[in-house]
Amino acid sequence: MISQEPMGTAAVITNGRGDYLLHLRDNIPGICDPGAWSLLGGGRDSDQESPADAIARELKEEAGLVLPDLLPYTVVTVQGPEGEGRITVFVGCWDGDAGELALTEGVMLHWFPAEMLPRLVMAAWARAVIEQHEQGRNGCG
Template identity: 50%
Template sequence: MDTLPENPAAAEPRGAVAIITNRRGELLLHLRDDLEHVAWPGHWSLLGGGCDPGERPAEAIVRELDEEAGLDAGSLRPLFETHDWHGSGQLITFFAGSWDGDETALPLAEGVKLQFFAPEHLPVLTIPPFIRDGIHRFLVVRPGT
């Protein structure tokens, strides 16, 4: 999907997030800490984060899922990229995967809470605009919708 730039130091900052769904079609969202130094504090978002130096988004999302929630979502597939212009400033790669466990049993290392939501409940949640747009893009094209 993407290639590493010849000069990684000159590359724009990158990040990765995962749209994790369960067999009921619900989406796993992460309530972010409400702290000043956190991008999108107090917002519901997707699990993920920034790429470490020299790390590809596909590697970053596997690491982030493990670090943030001890989650192995199986095979993740890349979807698309978009910028978080009003938060981290990163070019974000969206991935999709599935997981059918109890989100309340995950060892949450960052943030406040993990929760599955049915798509029809998303409009009332405070979600970063680029995440909301990404989820919408996903829901429009996913099989069975």
């Protein structure tokens, strides 16, 4: 059976201070949101891989990050180099040092307070998701 779930995944990760963990993407042609700050995530490997399994795999592969308490948050539609797609976004908390993560894709990871985000070059969809998250947030997650 073919899954009708979105093929993309991402994670809104906050810490106890309310900062957001953002990923500076490589500035190379052919990828989504080149050179922009965005959320960690990536695509499902197949229709058989659930979005929850995909985001867990992507976080571990891209940053060595394991977050067992991720929760589904929203689904967004984005425009990428191959056309329109949908992303399942999860939320989770982590209080570690972004500089100590073993980043395997992109340029860097960094914590940012919400008030800093308007000053960053960001993926529009990621900015919108974080703004939505900020409006409804009660603590970490």
